[in-house]
Amino acid sequence: MAGDARAGRMTAAGSEDFVLGLVDVARAAAADGPARTLTLCPAGVSVCVHLAGAELIDRLAPGLLEGSVDGERPAIELWAFDGVGTGRSAPRPPWGPRDYLQREEIAGWTQPPHLASYSSDYATLSVAGTDAGLGVQWLRDAAVMAPWEGGAPLRSILRWTLARHGAHLIHAAAVGTGTDGVLLLGSGGAGKSTTALACLQAGMALVSDDYTLVRPGPVPTAHPAFAIAKAGPASLELLGGGLDARAAGARLDWRGKRRLPIADVVCEALALRAVVLPRVAPRTGAAVPADGREALRTVAVSTLLQLPGDSATTLTVLRELLATLPVYTLDVGPDVAAIPEAIGALIDAEAAA
Structure with a gap:
């Protein structure tokens, strides 16, 4: 030592x-x-x-x-x-x-x-x-x-x-429909929070937009850890004012993002059906199958850099999670109404598989 x-x-x-x-x-x-x-x-x-x-x-x-x-x-x-x-x-x-x-x-x-x-x-x-x-x-x-x-x-x-x-905090968002959902992985600027908030605005379930508790298993589950979501001016503009009531009076963080209170709408648990890697693009597309190794690199780097201590347990959990769930990329563009449609279609397909 x-x-x-x-x-x-x-x-x-x-x-x-x-x-x-x-x-x-x-x-x-x-x-x-x-x-x-x-x-x-x-x-x-x-x-x-x-x-x-x-x-x-x-x-x-x-x-x-x-x-x-x-x-x-x-x-x-x-x-x-x-x-x-x-x-x-x-x-x-x-x-x-x-x-x-x-x-x-x-x-x-x-x-x-x-x-x-x-x-x-x-x-x-x-x-x-x-x-x-x-x-x-x-x-x-x-x-x-x-x-x-x-x-x-x-x-x-x-x-x-x-x-x-058995509950492990990782750097990820989670959204869903009914009792099923997806885990959104991405480093800062990848479109993770905008994707999560677009889903919330469309009436989908929101667990978190930044940090999520995950319970591994044959069907992993996602759970909320905090009562705050974050949205910058660009995201709020893209969302067309749908979250203005939450943004009104919300504190600004050091990046100029509003800390939106979400305790009243947060979903307590979702059964995870897939992992999605959002990426900013000119327009929103359909989810495309991706390499789980890319997802592991993305979540491992962002999680371990931000969360010190007990790295071995975290890596074991992430590997198990990505070995259990299918992985997709999703182009997300300014046509934000298409984002929850693409996420919902993916969840329906995986839940039925």
């Missing part, structure tokens, strides 16, 4: 002690207030989230998709607090300066049951003990958090802790 000798001597008990110590600080920050507790139910897993600090609550709470499982004790408990908003700092970590790796990873903390990442640009520490179902995110100052945080709050600790329950 690369890094400081202190990390090399780290025991599982010592790692667990650090996680629990950070939870104790977070719990004290929430007790001092201001604080807010939310109950989530991503992919049917009960999750309790405690947010502490006024600025942090304001920025993160709107993106979390609330839900509950009646009578169940939470399987996962997550905490988030910031130093400026609560006056509390994270305890000294049990690793040294040379243990900070690429992709915000930390040597000795890249695999379950103990995972951690640190963003030096935004002074943000994420830590999880997956066996205990605990996760904490600490920020030095919520007012200067990473600009993408509000659109997908707590995504690292949610991803790490949910994986133990």
